[in-house]
Amino acid sequence: MSGFDSTWLDLREPADHRSRNEELGRLLTRELGKRRQISVLDLGCGSGSNLRATAPLLGEEQSWTLVDHDMRLLQAAVARLTAWSGSSQQRDNQLVLHKGGKCITVRLLRADLAHDLDRVFATASDLVTASALFDLASPDFISEVAAEVVRGKAAFYTVLTYNGQQRWTPKHELDAAMALAFRAHQVRDKGLGESAGPMAPTLLSAAFDAAGYSVSEGDSAWRLEGGDEALIGELVPGFARAVGETGLVPEAKVWAWLKVARNGALVGHTDTLALPA
16 A cells, blocks of 8 residues: 555544545444444554544444554554543553443554455454545455455445545636546556546445445545645645656646645545445
């Protein structure tokens, strides 16, 4: 996987959390929230943001396995989760969190999703989840994960999968050309094969639908405006840098686009919930 540092993950977390589709969250709670005990596998956990947003939707006793290849991010997850929880303790190489009347046991697993899926899925889970992951993964990887989830008869919930929508405020005449080049960059190999990019939500739904799962989707676009200046300030040059790497837009035009001061953006995402029959 192409790595992200904890500073970027911290910056995007508020937008991530408020953008998650609330209807799908309620459906997850309705289907799984009444279970007193639930085990959860979080793929590409980063600094634990997905746990912080999803745990309130689930039952009283939760056992999470957080998977990432970057030990620095796993260590950041411990620090962020400890600060987030009402109280915490280390027990048998696990982190035990108490938050909002819930007891959440966390196990860290350092693994490369590109090569270690068998080890990652070695222990059965009730729910497999991820955030902002599958648009960076290949269609084959998506199929493999879906097959593992189905084999274990687990539920599947992933959020913030990029779907290709992109709008900037104010608009610029080069927006369309820049978006086309960015799409070309998105399908490059990010560590999990040539990426599905904005096709990932469609591929996820198709894989679980074919397995007889009940699949629901929901919009989770970032809608950035006043108060999101810091995130926009990181997003714009990152977008331009990716476009520049493709060579599809002349450098002078990329610079011209980059000079425009942005005060808003829409970045399209899709949440997916797949439940076994």
